[in-house]
Amino acid sequence: MTVVPNNKLLERQAARAEPKLSDKQQRSQEYRLAQAVPSLGAAYAQARARWIGDPVLRLVGVPIITECYRSAERQDELYRQGRSKPGPVVTYKRGGESKHNHLPCPALDVAFLLADGSVSWSGLLLSKFARLMKAADARVCWGGDWRRFKDRPHFEV
Numbered sequence: 001m002t003v004v005p006n007n008k009l010l011e012r013q014a015a016r017a018e019p020k021l022s023d024k025q026q027r028s029q030e031y032r033l034a035q036a037v038p039s040l041g042a043a044y045a046q047a048r049a050r051w052i053g054d055p056v057l058r059l060v061g062v063p064i065i066t067e068c069y070r071s072a073e074r075q076d077e078l079y080r081q082g083r084s085k086p087g088p089v090v091t092y093k094r095g096g097e098s099k100h101n102h103l104p105c106p107a108l109d110v111a112f113l114l115a116d117g118s119v120s121w122s123g124l125l126l127s128k129f130a131r132l133m134k135a136a137d138a139r140v141c142w143g144g145d146w147r148r149f150k151d152r153p154h155f156e157v
């Protein structure tokens, strides 16, 4: 039996608990990030790096881009949700009206991959991430700051 020093054991446990993207998830993240306009992409990359560099935040979850560019057809599909289709209203923009409908794209949506593999849209985590995004680039607007329709996963320039 080998005796592992306590701090080594803790390090191993932390490494095990750390949320990690699969290669496929990593590729789709790179693909989505590449759709963003350079200023937004750079702000996201910097905010993400700061998040990952924080010993506590990195164990809570890792930021992921759930969507950047979306087609006008997909936007119309989302618009129908909560109106002619079941589900909550998720957007007030029709196809072509959203910043998500441009390429390169000035908008992206963020969530967090947790250690158990689930995805979180925690308002607390998103507001923490929003602070890092705004610190990275003051031109970044966070949907959580909007008065009429709070869209916490949403960031745009």
Ligand SMILES: [Zn+2]
Pocket: 100, 107, 108, 109, 151, 153, 154, 155
């Ligand atoms: Zn959005």
